[in-house]
Amino acid sequence: MFWQQVVNAIWLGAVYSLFALGYTLIFGVLGILNLAHPSLYMWGAFIGLVCVTTLHLPIWLALPVAMLGSGILGILLDRIAFKPLRARHAPHLATLISSIGASIVLVNIAQGIFGAEVSRFPFDIFPVHVFNFGGVSVTLLQLTILGISLVIMVALRWLIMGTRQGQAMRAVAYNTVTAARLGIPVDQIIMQTFFIAGALAGAAGVLLGLAFNSISPFMGGPMNLKGLTVIVLGGLGNIEGAVIGGFILAFSEVMSVAYLSSDLRDAVSFVLLLIILLVRPNGLLGHSSTKRA
Amino acid sequence: MKKTSLTVFVLLMLISILVTACGGATTPAPTAEPVGEAPAATEAPAAATEAPAVAASNLPAEITLAAVHDLSGATALYGTAIQKGIDLAAKQINEQKFLGEGITLKIIYEDAAGDPKQAIAAYEKLIANPDVAVILGPTLSNEAKSADPLAQEAGMPVIASSNTASGITEIGDFIFRTSLPESAVIPNTIKVTKAALGLTKVAVMYGNDDAFTQSGYDVFKAALEAEGIEILTEETFAKGDTDFSAQLTKIQSLAPDAIVVSALAEEAANIMVQARTLGIPETIRFIGGNGFNSPKLAEIAGTAAEGAISGAAWNVASTVPASATFVEAFNAEYGANPDQFATQAYTAAWVAALAIKNADSVDHAAIRDALTQITDFESPLGMFSFDANRDPIHEPVVLAVTNGAFDVFKP
Amino acid sequence: MNVFSEFWATYSSVVQFALINMLLGISIYFTLYTGLLSLANAGFMGIGAYVSAVLTIHAGTPLPVSLLAGALSAALIGWLLGLPVLRLREIYLAIATLGFGEIVRITAVNFDKFSGLNLLGGAQGLSGIPKLTTPGALLFVLIILSIFLVQFHKSRAGRALAAIRRDESVAATMGIDVYQYKMLAFVLGAFVAGLAGGFSAHLTRFVGPTDFSFNAAVNILAFAVLGGTLHWSGAMVGAAILTVLPEALRFMKEYRGVVNGVIMVLVIIYLPHGLINPKWFQRVFSKRRAQ
Known part of the structure; x- marks a missing residue:
């Protein structure tokens, strides 16, 4: 049982990390806690679903289309809900509320179009294959999602640390005024950041929609609190932090169910969060006092 | 100064509470409280009684x-x-x-x-x-x-x-x-399934933060105890959960005769899919209450739902x-x-x-x-x-x- | 039936919810005014609601006693929570306090199962609470709170809180005990939230664990931010508007949610500092003075 639980935890950790990446990216570059991120995740899942069911695209094509779609939604979100606030030098709390309003709108539009019911991807869209290694079961789908998640994580890290674009993003994150003086097209960089974060949310939406068969306008809600916990655990704005945070939360949840009591699962997670924050007030990999404009 | 403002705060609060108490006392008695909103409560039906009185016994x-x-x-x-x-x-x-x-x-x-x-x-x-x-x-x-x-x-x-x-x-x-109500559905289900499948020990899974699924669990528990069926473990999950593999892995290791689930259809469907993926054999059936009884169950779980048993008030297959x-x-x-x-x-x-x-x-x-x-x-x-x-x-x-x-x- | 009594018959509960939400707006105003982003208020509200409801049902205490006990319990737990978490900053504090709210919720769900008592009702919640909340009592508490807030802002403590919001390190060098004053704001906020919880329980006659979840915490924040965090009346205005808005939009039927969200975004985009901004008052005053 122990090894199966370890596999369960690794799998769940990948799920949490994948969801949290876009969340933490926006915070890292712009210092915004974008509470509409879970809504982009939900829209990604629906775009993928529409691609598969009405356009009859194969899933490997639906995934990039959904990423593109939710990436564009990400840009729209920035143009409508965040850019005007940046222009007015609004306080951070204002952007938080604006993101809440935007997420209410996104969820309600989704409900208007797709209804409140829970739907799933068609059964034959992905081959069901269970591997059994000495009593431990893993599905092909789980392995694929784990693989795609790892690729996305590595690619994102490379993008930010190893490319000119990433350099520009980091400059914007450090200080927008200085970045502009250095000739970096700040507005364009912010737009790209929102596109990437939206696309990441969309990828998570399609993949987790495949894994958990519960696509609905409200699917973002339950993930939201987990996502927030994950990015804060790891250190806000930190890509590796989001990954580590995801695995810590997953192991805490799975192991408390396995060896303690499922009643206490969430209590254990939040007590753990509090303890980690008390020891490391900026998360595990966060830097002290990243004060922003 | 800090102290004085705090004292003022506490004092004001106390006064406010006293006045609220007095306010409560001016209305006749605490038991008469509902009458406090009587204008709303009594006028509506009164208005309604007058209308048909004019129109005699006609709608x-x-x-x-x-x-x-x-x-x-x-x-x-x-x-x-x-x-x-x-x-x-x-x-x-x-x-x-x-x-x-x-x-x-x-x-x-x-x-x-x-x-x-x-x-x-x-x-x-x-x-x-x-x-x-x-x-x-x-x-x-x-x-x-x-x-x-x-x-x-x-x-x-x-x-x-x-x-x-x-x-x-x-x-x-x-x-x-x-x-x-669940109490009219579930005991019957347990009785029928016990007789048919010879259940002696089951695992129970339920959503513990939802009024509907928790009340289903309460009834299941009482019914299982009444029938003398042993409960090996009680596993819970939270509303909105999508991954149940940790709970199911634990249940798998205990080898129950059946898994009793108090959940909404969408959650139950995922529980079934993940249970079969983990290798819990189809001979271990799922038993649920009203929550199972939705076309969504089989729609989402597909073949994993095969054999799932549900007690219900009604179903499309009804012969009424x-x-x-x-x-x-x-x-x-x-x-x-x-x-x-x-x-x-x-x-x-x-x-x-x-x-x-x-x-x-x-x-x-x-x-x-x-x-x-x-x-x-x-x-x-x-x-x-x-x-x-x-x-x-x-x-x-x-x-x-x-x-x-x-x-x-x-x- | 005259217009007023007709209105009152139709909307008296909405008005009372608005008044309770105003209390919640003020509860978060205390911390926001100090520059603390705390989302624990929904949890404090839950503590106040459960404690006061249990007292009323099982001990038969009159409303004021139940309310006070609920509010004091919330304040006490706020103090205990504040000891460790007030060292955290910004979003980290927000998420830690959000986690606290979840712990309150999980405790409410599991309390009966683990204690063997039949007290909080688990996920079923606690029902059958007598309806004792009256608009008069709510109004009275709000007026008292407003008077307190006016006095408070003139006091040394009030000025200290404002100084901490402007710049913590400067405040510290001015000799302000930053930690103690943060605690004061935090505990005051907890007390008022607990009070609101008690009123709410005795108005809806029901307390359930889901009433104090993530969404409730975020809503309370929205009251204060939309109304404006720079003046205490902002939180009240914001709470009133956000409570009445969904009811006022009922005629929109299925578009209600979308319109509600759009209004929220528009207001915050055009008034990023909230609806009530003291600078306007100042401008009006300075104009008068100039004349």
């Missing part, structure tokens, strides 16, 4: 039923199914001129959005509206516990169609429901004659099969119309009395009556998923 040309249901938010799933059921009933009632020539039934909807506060606000608005004859709703038991007392105080009949928790009709003699005609009409209207929520809501709307017709009045007290008199009404749920506690009486069924759809359980 007005337009009769208004109000439906308070969750049409937005995460529970809109149920609210919208219920709405379809009510709309279909209203359409048939009007087409058949059931209430008489030239008399039409109108439904007004108020959204409660899954929030007891919004349910209260909606109830208050409807109670103040002299046209409203009966309230259908609310969707959730939580909403009912907050809002139904208002209707009870105002003497407004309420017919719920989706509240299955205990303590709903106990709120008062104006509160009825067409939804069979009125059920077949209802399913046909529902399909013609919406192009899909109804679920239990739609059926119970459909029945609630019909029962309301029947009571109004029998009372030949839209007076709230008269309708209430007529509701208690309803016996052997031929509904899709079966021959329908209310018992002395205003809960429905009809036979529950035990169903099992066979070839992708629920059918009557044959051991």
Whole structure:
């Protein structure tokens, strides 16, 4: 049982990390806690679903289309809900509320179009294959999602640390005024950041929609609190932090169910969060006092 | 200074509390408190009693039923199914001129959005509206516990169609429901399955932060104990969870005869898919209550749902004659099969119309009395009556998923 | 029936919810005014609601006693929570306090199962609470709170809190005990939230664990931010508007949610500092003075 639980935890950790990446990216570059991120995740899942069911695209094509779609939604979100606030030098709390309003709108539009019911991807869209290694079961789908998640994580890290674009993003994150003086097209960089974060949310939406068969306008809600916990655990704005945070939360949840009591699962997670924050007030990999404009 | 401002704060609070106490004392007595809102509570029915008094024993040309249901938010799933059921009933009632020539039934909807506060606000608005004859709703038991007392105080009949928790009709003699409570469904299911499958030890899984799934668990537990079936473990999950593999892995290691699940259909479907993926064999069946009974279960779980057993108030496979005609009409209207929520809501709307017709009045007290008199009404749920506690009486069924759809359980 | 009594019959509960939400707005105003982003208020509200409801039902205490006990319990737990978490900053504090709210919720869900008592009702919640909340009592508490807030802002403590918001390190060098004053704001906020919880329980006659979840915490924040965090009346205005808005939009039927969200975004975009901004008052005053 122990090894199966370890596999369960690794799998769940990948799920949490994948969801949290876009969340933490926006915070890292712009210092915004974008509470509409879970809504982009939900829209990604629906775009993928529409691609598969009405356009009859194969899933490997639906995934990039959904990423593109939710990436564009990400840009729209920035143009409508965040850019005007940046222009007015609004306080951070204002952007938080604006993101809440935007997420209410996104969820309600989704409900208007797709209804409140829970739907799933068609059964034959992905081959069901269970591997059994000495009593431990893993599905092909789980392995694929784990693989795609790892690729996305590595690619994102490379993008930010190893490319000119990433350099520009980091400059914007450090200080927008200085970045502009250095000739970096700040507005364009912010737009790209929102596109990437939206696309990441969309990828998570399609993949987790495949894994958990519960696509609905409200699917973002339950993930939201987990996502927030994950990015804060790891250190806000930190890509590796989001990954580590995801695995810590997953192991805490799975192991408390396995060896303690499922009643206490969430209590254990939040007590753990509090303890980690008390020891490391900026998360595990966060830097002290990243004060922003 | 800091201290003084704190002292001031504490003092002011104390004074405020004293004055609140005095304010409470000026009204006659604490027991008379409900009278405090009497203008709202007593005037509405009074206005309603006057109207029919003028029109003697005749119904007005337009009769208004109000439906308070969750049409937005995460529970809109149920609210919208219920709405379809009510709309279909209203359409048939009007087409058949059931209430008489030239008399039409109108439904007004108020959204409660899954929030007891919004349910209260909606109830208050409807109670103040002299046209409203009966309230259908609310969707959730939580909403009912907050809002139904208002209707009870105002003497407004309420017919719920989706509240299955205990303590709903106990709120008062104006509160009825067409939804069979879990306590009328589950013990029967356990008895039947124990006899058929020879259960001796089971694992239980339930959502512990949801009123519906927790109350289902309470009933299951009592029923299992009554039948002398051992509970190996009780695993819980939270509303909105999608990954259940940790709980299922634990259950797998205990090798139960069956897994008893109190969950909503969407959660149950994922539990089944993940259980089969983990290698829990199909001989270990899933047993559930009302929550399982939705076409969504097999739609989402696919072959993993095969063999799942559900106790229920109603199902599409029902052999009741009125059920077949209802399913046909529902399909013609919406192009899909109804679920239990739609059926119970459909029945609630019909029962309301029947009571109004029998009372030949839209007076709230008269309708209430007529509701208690309803016996052997031929509904899709079966021959329908209310018992002395205003809960429905009809036979529950035990169903099992066979070839992708629920059918009557044959051991 | 005259217009007023008709209105009152239809909307008295909405008005009372608005008044309770105003209390919640003020409860979060205390911390926001100090520059603390705390989302624990929904949890404090839950503590106040459960404690006062249990007392009323089982001990038969009169409303004021139940309310006070609920509010004091919330304040006490706020103090205990504040000891460790007030060292955290910004979003970290927000998420830690959000986690606290979840712990309150989980405790409410599991309390009966683990204690063997039949007290909080688990996920079923606690029902059958007598309806004792009256608009008069709510109004009275709000007026008292307003008077307190006016006095408070003139006091040394009030000025210290404002100084901490402007710049913590400067405040510290001015000799302000930053930690103690943060605690004061935190505990005051907890007390008022607990009070609001008690009122709410005795108005809806029901307390359930889901009433105090993530969404409730975020809503309370929205009251204060939309109304404006720079003046205490902002939180009250914001709470009133956000409570009345969904009711006022009922006629929109299925578009209600979308319109609600759009209004929220528009207001915050055009008035990023909230609806009530003291700078306007100042501008009006300075104009008068100039004349």
